[in-house]
Amino acid sequence: MSKKFNLLSLCLFIAIGLFLGSCGKKNPTSVKPGSKSTTTGIAYTKDGKKGKDGKQAFAVRDFKGQPDGPNLVFIEGGRHILGSAEEDVLFARDNLERTVTVASFYMDETEVANIHWLEYLHYALQDSGQQYYDEALPDTTVWAAELAFNDPYIDHYLRYPGFRFFPVVGISWKQAQNYCIWRSNMVNNNLAQKNGNKDEKTKAKAGERIPLESGIVLPNYRLPTEAEWEYAAKALVGTQYLDENQDYGRLYPWDGHSLRNPYGRQMGEFLANFKRGRGDYAGIAGKLNDGAMITEWIYAYPPNDYGLYNMAGNVSEWVEDVYRPLSFQDMNDLNPVRTDGKYLTQNPNRLKNPAYLDGDKTPDGTPIRYTGQYDKTAWNTLIDDHVRVYKGGSWKDVAYWMSPGTRRYLEEDSATATIGFRCAMIRAGSNH
Known part of the structure; x- marks a missing residue:
């Protein structure tokens, strides 16, 4: 009985130790990024002051999440x-x-x-x-x-x-x-x-x-x-x-x-x-x-x-x-x-024209008169x-x-x- 009890106690002790060990390590988050970089080990600053090496340290401000917007x-x-x-x-x-x-x-x-x-x-x-x-x-x-x-x-x-x-x-x-x-x-x-x-x-x-x-x-x-x-x-x-x-x-x-x-x-x-x-x-x-x-x-x-x-x-x-x-x-x-298209990047490979599926522009953006499905100039549609x-x-x-x-x-x-x-x-x- 005592051997079984001691074995159970040991297993419980190991489980508790593993649990506490896992709890001890806290991975960084956007709200709690830590005090230093996880890739360079260099300390962050909140105010952008210069470090001991004379360089301005990378500033990481406090962040509590996106602020509430009115209404x-x-x-x-x-x-x-x-x-x-x-x-x-x-x-x-x-x-x-x-x-x-x-x-x-x-x-x-x-x-x-x-x-x-x-x-x-x-x-x-x-x-x-x-x-x-x-x-x-x-x-x-x-x-x-x-x-x-x-x-x-x-x-x-x-x-x-x-x-x-x-x-x-x-x-x-x-x-x-x-x-x-x-x-x-x-x-x-x-x-x-x-x-x-x-x-x-x-x-x-x-x-x-x-x-x-x-x-x-x-x-x-x-x-x-x-x-x-x-x-x-x-x-x-x-x-x-x-x-x-x-x-x-x-x-x-x-x-x-x-x-x-x-x-x-x-x-x-x-x-x-x-x-x-x-x-x-x-x-x-x-x-x-x-x-x-x-x-x-x-x-x-x-x-x-x-x-x-x-x-x-x-x-x-x-x-x-x-x-x-x-x-x-x-x-x-x-x-x-x-x-x-005004919110898209200026990458020339991006399709920025809402009419690109209508067949009324060449690849470089030049209008093709009268060949598009929606041609307002020819009075056959109200859509442009x-x-x-x-x-x-x-x-x-x-x-x-x-x-x-x-x-x-x-x-x-x-x-x-x-x-x-x-x-x-x-x-x-x-x-x-």
């Missing part, structure tokens, strides 16, 4: 079936179902509102001058109609305080892109002034770029890709169970096949702001069911399972992609997007490299367009009273 919600990525779940009543055949993987990213929980755009205009006039300010002004005449009395919206919708937290409209795709650039600079300069060292605070006050290596600034705000937007709108994370299984898909950004809330005190209430039928934008007086004849408060209606508000209804939203009807079969199945996709239904759309898989397009320099936008951002330093 952003984390969207965990994964496998997803993109495509329209609605009947293709227009016979467009431009968003057939296909399986893709979308990496994790961040997205604004709300649409960009009038108050946010007025803030942008305020700083634009101070920092960039009158011309930039004028180019950033929304087109308020988008509310105008010859046979409708919408004059109050033309004069008041953008600037009257009562509309502060309603989505900004009259914004073109190009204007939305400029807002993303401005917002990135403002947020990062603010972060640098709060958390940076002396040199970084000086750069921030001067409006200079803060290095990403500092770990205190964010990647750029940008428009979401079409795949990201559609993935985030469906929010199927709420239908998961067991091991990578889902109970059901979704026609809209919420459960079920109805546009009304099936639960609790709000049972029967609409879950989005949309046009219910010809001439019916809100219901009848005394019980305005969807609550709005035009746009609605950006926090109206329950958020989807990612915590995003108004991913159906209120306003449609610009996304990054250039429109092509066959993008669903052309694009990559990992983080798909169809851009104008300057039309952009917009997603989601608006206050002026019928329920068909509430489904995230539906897609439409418009010239990138055009604006309407039904299209707004929200920003997105990559999740840096992540492999999923």
